[in-house]
Amino acid sequence: MTTETPLTDDPGAGNALADSTSDASLARSMARSAEIERQLETDPGQFRMLTGDRPTGHLHLGHYFGSLRNRVALQEKGVDTYVLIADYQVITDRDSVDSIQERVFSLLTDYLAIGLDPHRTTIFTHSQIPALNQLMLPFLSLVTDSELRRNPTVKAEQDATGGRPMSGLMLTYPVHQAADILFCKANVVPVGKDQLPHLEQTRVIARRFDERYGRAGDKSAPVFPAPDALLSEVPNLLGTDGTKMSKSRGNVIELRMSADETAKAIKKAVTDADRHITYDPATRPEVSNLVLLAALTSGRDPQAIAEEIGDGGSGTLKKLVTEAVNEHLAPIRARRAELAADPAELRRILAEGNARANAVAEATLAEVREAMQMVYA
Structure with missing residues (x-):
């Protein structure tokens, strides 16, 4: 039997997240990011990158200069690139999925138009990758309610609800993000400094999974890598009205x-x-x-x-x-x-990306089941 690492609800349980924005932690993240930038020039093949967008609207120049161009640059360097269209995340804070199909394909069209190559970049949607979403169950057992409520995005949503009850999906949003990153074993994630707590939550989940379950027969080889942040300076573009672009x-x-x-x-x-x-x-x-x-x-x-x-x-x-x-x-x-002008081709490209992501997710889920001793045939 594996040795369990029980979760606690004491203040120390969330220290990793609380410390992720401290000066010392930020300095470490920046140093590691600079190291990754150097390694990208000499050995990009060692990296797998995961990033993505919620299909809540159409992509604009803020997205383009903030992240889209960098995705193409990483692809061109030879990084194994995964781009998620996070359709399930639309319902974390919205009551409707009106126009979601149109927006999913609008995102896909923009991705391809700016230079993402579906042969080198895996573009996929949340809702079509069952094994990715199934990772939520074991991952949820590795975090506490208080840790989730300390997450900056969850806290901000709670403050903005005006008394409206927060959905369980919003509360567990950081765990869903961890599943997005870990299903494909991404080891680098482009983020801004304000998103470091999300990535730290993923690192915590990866570490706890291996502490509690580990890889059957070989505890020295973790099931999940601890992903690192790739920090970059994002141009501070405002909207045409002089306020935050939105x-x-x-x-x-x-x-x-x-x-x-x-x-x-x-x-x-x-x-x-x-x-x-x-x-x-x-x-x-x-x-x-x-x-x-x-x-x-x-x-x-x-x-x-x-x-x-x-x-x-x-x-x-x-x-x-x-x-x-x-x-x-x-x-x-x-x-x-x-x-x-060719919607059939767009559907084919997305279906192909979903199939590739599904194969990776199924392989990861099989490893998880084996580590958890839940293989019965």
Whole structure:
């Protein structure tokens, strides 16, 4: 029989999560991330990366510069890449799945249009991978109620409910994320610093599984790797209204927009009364946001762009931003239109990705059952 590691509800049980954002822990994560960046240049094949999106809306420039481009870069380096369309996670905080099919295929179309290659990147959906979701049961036995409630995302949701009861799925959201990462044994996960507690929860679950069950006959070889964070500086793009970029606020430029729709969105973007254009994010966030957008889409330095416009005012700035954004997105939009015109091919690609992910999940679940001595035939 295996030796059990009982869970406790004492304050120490959640120390790993509480410490994951401490200065010392953050420094360790940053050092490890820098080490991974170096290893990616020499031996990318040692890494398997998992990332993904909830299909709650359409992808926009914030997603593109924040994560999508990096996914393609990792794929091109030779990293074994898994991208999850997290359709089950839509219902963690929503009562309806209206338009979910359209949004799932919109995400898939964007992924392919920006350069993710379905032959090198496994793109799949939560709901079609039963073995992944079955990992939730043993994983839930490895965490306590209080640990889950200390998770920053769960706490934020609880604070935002306005007295509405939190669903069990939202409470166990961090465990579902752990299953997403561990089913394919991903050893690197691109995250922002604010997401480190989620990854630490996954590391805790992986460690506890091996402490409690381990691999039958060989305790020196863990069933699950402890995934590391790949931290990257994400451009701080604001929405066109000068507030946080958000699909629900309608202040985004979606990848699927036409050139004319993009021009209209940028024309309405908030600026300020000073005609002289400068790049100063601290004191002129709205103007600087447009300058940064022009810089990101043209590959130029934002200070140089601001100096070039000078006294040209917001009209000149918006014209330049519109041209830069539309030129940058033109090939992506052309490819997107080709893909959207062939829905049967999109379904085939997703089915193929789901089949690959299913095979990996079944193999992992078989290892879990063996470690838990639950193989009966």
